[in-house]
Amino acid sequence: MIAVRVSQAVMSRQAIPNAISRRSSSAFIPALRSLSDARPPAVWLEQQDSRSWKDRFASDGYLVIENVLNTEELTVYQDIYHQLMSGEIDTSAHRHDLGAHVKQSKKGVENVTQIMWPSLYVDGLHDGPLFQRTRAVSRMLLGDDLDFDFDMLIAKAPGTNTPTPWHQDESYWPNMPDKRAASFWVAMEETTLDNGCMWFVPGSHLKPLRQHRPAATGAHILQCDASEDEGKPEPLPRGACTIHHGRTLHYTRGNSTQTVRRGFIANFRPQAMVQWEREHGFDHGKAVRKDTTGICTWRTALLQSRQNRPVFNVNCLPRCSVFLKACVACNETLFVLTRTKAE
Numbered sequence: 001m002i003a004v005r006v007s008q009a010v011m012s013r014q015a016i017p018n019a020i021s022r023r024s025s026s027a028f029i030p031a032l033r034s035l036s037d038a039r040p041p042a043v044w045l046e047q048q049d050s051r052s053w054k055d056r057f058a059s060d061g062y063l064v065i066e067n068v069l070n071t072e073e074l075t076v077y078q079d080i081y082h083q084l085m086s087g088e089i090d091t092s093a094h095r096h097d098l099g100a101h102v103k104q105s106k107k108g109v110e111n112v113t114q115i116m117w118p119s120l121y122v123d124g125l126h127d128g129p130l131f132q133r134t135r136a137v138s139r140m141l142l143g144d145d146l147d148f149d150f151d152m153l154i155a156k157a158p159g160t161n162t163p164t165p166w167h168q169d170e171s172y173w174p175n176m177p178d179k180r181a182a183s184f185w186v187a188m189e190e191t192t193l194d195n196g197c198m199w200f201v202p203g204s205h206l207k208p209l210r211q212h213r214p215a216a217t218g219a220h221i222l223q224c225d226a227s228e229d230e231g232k233p234e235p236l237p238r239g240a241c242t243i244h245h246g247r248t249l250h251y252t253r254g255n256s257t258q259t260v261r262r263g264f265i266a267n268f269r270p271q272a273m274v275q276w277e278r279e280h281g282f283d284h285g286k287a288v289r290k291d292t293t294g295i296c297t298w299r300t301a302l303l304q305s306r307q308n309r310p311v312f313n314v315n316c317l318p319r320c321s322v323f324l325k326a327c328v329a330c331n332e333t334l335f336v337l338t339r340t341k342a343e
Contacts (some may be wrong), residue, residue, distance in 0.1 A: 041132045053140065057245070060200070062200045062250070063242070065240060067239060077188065084118055095115050097113065099221075100233075101216035105160045111160050115153040115154075117285065118152065137182075142180045142268075150284035156196045158260055180269060200244060204248055210249070
């Protein structure tokens with residue numbers, strides 16, 4: 001297995017993704033393509049009772065689909081997941097603790113492990129059944145122009161017991177003219193109330209975006225006011241998935257069990273909006289950027305964008321840290337950032 005090691009030295013905005021993809025693992029390509037050929041998206045869809053999917057997604061803002069992956073297919077994705085999480089494939093450039101806003105519950109163990117862009121590290125991942133089928137469903141629900149935007153892994157280790165706060169994904173994103181988006185959360189094992197299954201507030205995508213704030217001082221993770229009283233839990237068997245709209249309120253409890261809880265996430269939106277994001281310098285952390293030029297201060301632009309203020313300073317994007325990377329001078333960690341020189 002090829003280990004991916006990305007230098008922490010400053011690299012250009014384009015160089016880092018290319019460096020990663022050149023050294024990513026190609027070992028899974030045959031298995032992924034074989035699985036997709038065995039049950040292409042059209043064949044898989046014909047086997048599903050999908051008649052009510054579009055209406056339910058439109059009314060509730062989320063949907064549950066079982067049997068996205070069968071046992072054979074799931075085994076391949078679990079192997080990929082294990083190698084990414086264990087460090088056998090080195091994802092350190094895109095690995096973070098999504099629960100770092102609270103004290104680490106188990107020494108040496110991330111509260112909530114997040115690996116952005118696993119598809120950078122595993123060649124052929126987009127050719128596998130998970131991406132092929134979720135893309136097909138996204139187009140069924142929201143239109144034929146939907147395409148892949150980004151992917152990630154989110155895992156909660158046994159006994160970490162760290163909730164992910166209530167939030168709406170749209171609060172993390174630039175204020176795009178077309179808000180259509182679908183996020184698929186595919187369960188690698190059974191998810192329950194105790195290990196951190198997804199909770200949703202039905203119909204919340206039809207209402208205004210709620211006020212969001214950092215979950216802790218200096219934290220990148222956002223939260224808003226909501227509660228389980230207005231939400232609904234959606235436990236999943238392994239191989240099933242939830243799908244939610246970018247404005248749908250959701251959260252998860254911590255994992256209080258003795259087994260891991262792992263989700264494989266893929267996000268889709270209109271191809272024109274993916275292009276809009278990239279043209280505006282927003283890539284969901286694909287390019288790892290650090291600013292090493294003198295003392296700087298950072299202010300989150302997420303909340304500013306909700307007041308019709310700029311989402312980021314396009315003049316300094318090549319030097320800006322955009323996703324979960326701290327300013328080397330002040331060590332402040334934020335999500336979407338704008339840079340201003342200290343007086």
